[in-house]
Amino acid sequence: MIVDGSGREVLGGGGVLPVDIASLSTELRRLWEGASEADGAAVTRACARNLIALCAAGPAAEAADDALVAVATEHPARAFLVVATPGPADRLEASLTAHCVVRPGRRHVCCEQVTLAIGSAARRRAASAIVPLLVPDLPVFVWITGGVDFDDPALERLLDVADRLVFDSRACPDPARTLVDLVHTERNDRWSPADLEWARLEPWREAVAALFDEPAAASLAGHLDRVVVEHGADAIVGAALLAGWIVDRAESARAADAPGERARVEAGDGAGETAAAAVVLTPVPGEGVRRVGLEAQHPDGRLEVALAENGRALVLSLTAADACALPARRPLDPAPLADLVGRLVAEAVPDELYERALLRAATWLGGTTPD
Amino acid sequence: MTPAIPATGVFREGLAREEAPPPCGLVIFGATGDLARRKLLPALWTLSRSGLLPARFAIVGVARGGLDDAAFAAEMKAAVAEHGRTPLDAAAWDAFATGLRYVPGEFGDPATFDRVKAVLAELDATRGTAGNRLFYFATPPSFAATLFERLDAAGLLDEVDGAFARVIVEKPFGRDLDSARALNAAALAVADERQIFRIDHYLGKETVQNILVFRFANAIFEPLWNHAYVDHVQITVGESIGVEGRGKFYEEAGTLRDIVQNHLLQLVALTAMEPPVAFDADAVRDEKIKVLRAIPVPNAREVTLTTVRGQYDAGATAGADVAGYRSEPGVAPDSATETYVALKLSIDNWRWAGTPFYVRAGKRLPKRVTEIAITFKDVPHAFFGRNGGAPAARAPGGGAGPAANVLALRIQPEEGISLRFGSKVPGSRLDVEPVKMDFLYGRSFGVEPPEAYERLLLDAFLGDSTLFIRRDEVEAAWGLVTAVHRGWADQATPAFPNYEAGTWGPAAADALLARDGRAWRRP
Numbered sequence: 057m058i059v060d061g062s063g064r065e066v067l068g069g070g071g072v073l074p075v076d077i078a079s080l081s082t083e084l085r086r087l088w089e090g091a092s093e094a095d096g097a098a099v100t101r102a103c104a105r106n107l108i109a110l111c112a113a114g115p116a117a118e119a120a121d122d123a124l125v126a127v128a129t130e131h132p133a134r135a136f137l138v139v140a141t142p143g144p145a146d147r148l149e150a151s152l153t154a155h156c157v158v159r160p161g162r163r164h165v166c167c168e169q170v171t172l173a174i175g176s177a178a179r180r181r182a183a184s185a186i187v188p189l190l191v192p193d194l195p196v197f198v199w200i201t202g203g204v205d206f207d208d209p210a211l212e213r214l215l216d217v218a219d220r221l222v223f224d225s226r227a228c229p230d231p232a233r234t235l236v237d238l239v240h241t242e243r244n245d246r247w248s249p250a251d252l253e254w255a256r257l258e259p260w261r262e263a264v265a266a267l268f269d270e271p272a273a274a275s276l277a278g279h280l281d282r283v284v285v286e287h288g289a290d291a292i293v294g295a296a297l298l299a300g301w302i303v304d305r306a307e308s309a310r311a312a313d314a315p316g317e318r319a320r321v322e323a324g325d326g327a328g329e330t331a332a333a334a335v336v337l338t339p340v341p342g343e344g345v346r347r348v349g350l351e352a353q354h355p356d357g358r359l360e361v362a363l364a365e366n367g368r369a370l371v372l373s374l375t376a377a378d379a380c381a382l383p384a385r386r387p388l389d390p391a392p393l394a395d396l397v398g399r400l401v402a403e404a405v406p407d408e409l410y411e412r413a414l415l416r417a418a419t420w421l422g423g424t425t426p427d
Numbered sequence: 428m429t430p431a432i433p434a435t436g437v438f439r440e441g442l443a444r445e446e447a448p449p450p451c452g453l454v455i456f457g458a459t460g461d462l463a464r465r466k467l468l469p470a471l472w473t474l475s476r477s478g479l480l481p482a483r484f485a486i487v488g489v490a491r492g493g494l495d496d497a498a499f500a501a502e503m504k505a506a507v508a509e510h511g512r513t514p515l516d517a518a519a520w521d522a523f524a525t526g527l528r529y530v531p532g533e534f535g536d537p538a539t540f541d542r543v544k545a546v547l548a549e550l551d552a553t554r555g556t557a558g559n560r561l562f563y564f565a566t567p568p569s570f571a572a573t574l575f576e577r578l579d580a581a582g583l584l585d586e587v588d589g590a591f592a593r594v595i596v597e598k599p600f601g602r603d604l605d606s607a608r609a610l611n612a613a614a615l616a617v618a619d620e621r622q623i624f625r626i627d628h629y630l631g632k633e634t635v636q637n638i639l640v641f642r643f644a645n646a647i648f649e650p651l652w653n654h655a656y657v658d659h660v661q662i663t664v665g666e667s668i669g670v671e672g673r674g675k676f677y678e679e680a681g682t683l684r685d686i687v688q689n690h691l692l693q694l695v696a697l698t699a700m701e702p703p704v705a706f707d708a709d710a711v712r713d714e715k716i717k718v719l720r721a722i723p724v725p726n727a728r729e730v731t732l733t734t735v736r737g738q739y740d741a742g743a744t745a746g747a748d749v750a751g752y753r754s755e756p757g758v759a760p761d762s763a764t765e766t767y768v769a770l771k772l773s774i775d776n777w778r779w780a781g782t783p784f785y786v787r788a789g790k791r792l793p794k795r796v797t798e799i800a801i802t803f804k805d806v807p808h809a810f811f812g813r814n815g816g817a818p819a820a821r822a823p824g825g826g827a828g829p830a831a832n833v834l835a836l837r838i839q840p841e842e843g844i845s846l847r848f849g850s851k852v853p854g855s856r857l858d859v860e861p862v863k864m865d866f867l868y869g870r871s872f873g874v875e876p877p878e879a880y881e882r883l884l885l886d887a888f889l890g891d892s893t894l895f896i897r898r899d900e901v902e903a904a905w906g907l908v909t910a911v912h913r914g915w916a917d918q919a920t921p922a923f924p925n926y927e928a929g930t931w932g933p934a935a936a937d938a939l940l941a942r943d944g945r946a947w948r949r950p
Binding site: 258261262264265266268269270274277305306308309312380385386387407408409 | 436437438439440441442443444447478482483519522555557
């Protein structure tokens with residue numbers, strides 16, 4: 057048995073299997089037949105989605121390769137890794153690998169991966185090689201590890217068949233521009249965007265929700281006057297998304313309290329004002345989101361979630377009438393790339409909460425106007 | 428006082444945990460026993476590490492032993508280290524252990540409950556548990572009525588200012604219909620049905636819940652799920668182990684009480700029930716009880732014709748010689764206790780009339796397996812060759828032929844679903860060969876499913892009793908089982924032991940199906 061660096065069995069000879077592009081479909085079938093014969097027993101594989109990663113050569117490709125295999129462990133997939141390589145512009149080479157998670161006595165999840173090394177002029181051809189190999193009736197996730205370029209012919213072609221575009225706003229050269237582009241790009245209800253930064257915010261959203269679980273805080277939800285998010289330079293989008301989500305949720309609470317009232321949103325320089333709350337995004341030293349402070353005046357209350365213990369915990373605090381002492385600490389485990397991607401490919405339906413937060417964030421950061 | 432409802436506010440929408448359980452103090456009676464050590468504390472620890480426990484939470488252990496808080500915490504830490512599926516983390520355990528308390532005492536002594544009450548009041552003040560209580564009876568069933576009575580006398584079942592007081596009761600709920608009714612009466616004299624959570628951990632298993640998902644989330648199976656298309660249903664709950672040192676307990680229980688009354692009849696109900704109008708406690712349980720009520724209670728003659736009991740003799744399982752039941756510690760040398768039961772059940776309703784459900788459960792069978800197998804009828808007109816489903820291929824007397832479609836839902840181990848169907852054998856003839864299409868959970872989802880107790884404890888915190896047993900279900904199941912016991916009492920005891928350990932049960936069980944032209948599956 058040949059095992060990769062993460063302890064997964066590698067089928068198909070223990071390495072990449074160079075394949076003629078025209079024969080990819082045949083070779084995929086042969087790969088599994090060969091694995092069964094070598095093993096002496098049938099190899100069972102499961103597939104619940106198609107995953108396509110677009111990345112540059114080098115460390116980005118290595119990270120994406122590792123992440124794809126790990127993601128497929130929990131989300132069985134046919135995976136494609138499209139690596140933009142330096143060198144001949146018309147280069148288009150394919151290789152195949154298959155991985156199985158091995159647990160005592162048996163293989164659990166097996167997935168197959170097609171890796172395409174492509175030159176700058178072969179991007180559209182690469183997409184044309186992938187599309188017929190997509191497993192029918194299963195959702196298609198396109199993951200871009202670098203900046204999102206909607207003029208990229210490969211991306212353009214793949215988005216025709218995609219259900220979700222996964223990207224990382226932190227990796228975009230101009231994240232605010234990317235958010236605005238996302239808001240304005242015609243999607244025709246085909247695909248929806250998903251930002252790794254949104255997945256990184258999950259512990260923060262859980263912590264804020266935990267604060268509002270407290271009965272003493274529940275009545276403050278519809279009465280927030282001020283939302284402050286402190287963030288490192290890398291997390292301006294994260295801060296805006298988090299603030300956008302809080303304001304959106306606060307408006308929902310307000311609407312529940314007073315049906316018919318709709319919030320007013322105004323653009324500002326890194327901040328916005330709504331009928332529900334003023335939003336302040338404050339850059340501070342460090343990385344990522346650092347602190348969220350929420351204030352309400354009528355009724356009076358303050359809530360806070362702050363990073364602590366060198367980023368290993370979130371500390372919650374609540375000051376309000378009748379507030380009990382809170383279990384104040386929530387562990388914050390760093391989320392590996394594969395976990396973040398895995399959360400965003402768990403389902404293909406649009407994440408309406410994210411999209412509403414995106415709209416607000418794009419408004420605040422890019423000056424666009426929401427519909 | 429804090430509302431006892433789960434937090435489901437707008438900020439929870441879209442998060443992994445859309446409902447947050449309210450603050451709660453959990454009191455475990457029998458806290459140093461096997462169940463608490465092997466299942467409950469490890470489950471609570473995993474829930475804690477997953478962030479799924481209520482935000483303000485504490486555990487009070489109650490048992491006879493003279494421990495103090497620190498000694499109890501140390502015992503529980505050792506139990507979690509030994510039995511937990513989530514690794515122990517020293518710092519996190521220390522934080523968890525600050526919410527552990529221990530109250531020594533007898534369950535019949537009112538002073539014990541005064542001490543429990545005082546500790547709960549202290550926890551309300553110091554840990555904000557808000558007056559919400561969940562009592563877990565991890566005790567022998569004989570204590571249940573006393574515990575209900577004492578809790579009530581201490582005022583601990585009162586729900587004041589919106590706080591909740593719930594009780595989880597472990598199976599068995601009684602040992603026959605009369606005792607089950609008496610226990611229910613004792614419980615309902617002091618608590619409302621919605622406060623009582625009767626636990627059968629089988630219902631917490633992912634694959635048991637998936638029976639409903641499989642049936643009601645897929646449009647292709649339900650139209651076939653009836654007497655018009657299904658020839659018969661077989662449900663097997665097999666264990667390869669013996670009584671494992673529980674001989675004394677098993678002498679009192681037997682397989683009919685231990686497995687059939689609860690696990691097996693629950694599987695029958697989930698397999699046969701109509702679609703509920705919603706996945707909520709009343710809707711699901713309303714449909715299950717209709718199935719249990721549609722199973723005719725057998726008279727003595729019917730018991731003779733439709734039931735088989737067995738007891739294992741010495742034999743071999745998994746390559747090792749094993750002793751017979753009567754040689755197990757705590758078992759009488761002339762024991763008449765059954766370690767195997769097979770029943771032919773009919774469900775007299777519109778959907779299932781005429782379709783038998785054959786169920787069996789036993790110890791020291793060749794393997795540990797729980798499965799539900801739906802055998803479909805043969806095609807009405809077969810014109811292919813060998814194995815083509817022609818009536819000539821059927822067993823004498825009726826039943827589906829060897830090429831009949833079989834849909835098997837495997838509950839454990841190797842959880843999954845398989846479908847047997849006919850396929851053309853390559854060649855110039857139109858011969859048909861049965862082939863099997865398998866779906867295995869473990870190979871499709873790389874994550875470990877939660878333990879049954881994790882799911883059920885979380886549901887109890889949230890007040891969701893969908894996966895717990897209602898009073899009427901308990902009594903309907905006992906009504907059936909008690910009738911079988913009475914029928915057996917009127918018969919001569921079979922010549923026990925009557926099956927060899929490591930085999931699929933007594934010959935009479937094979938004859939039960941052979942009379943209908945059918946045979947047991949080899950799971």
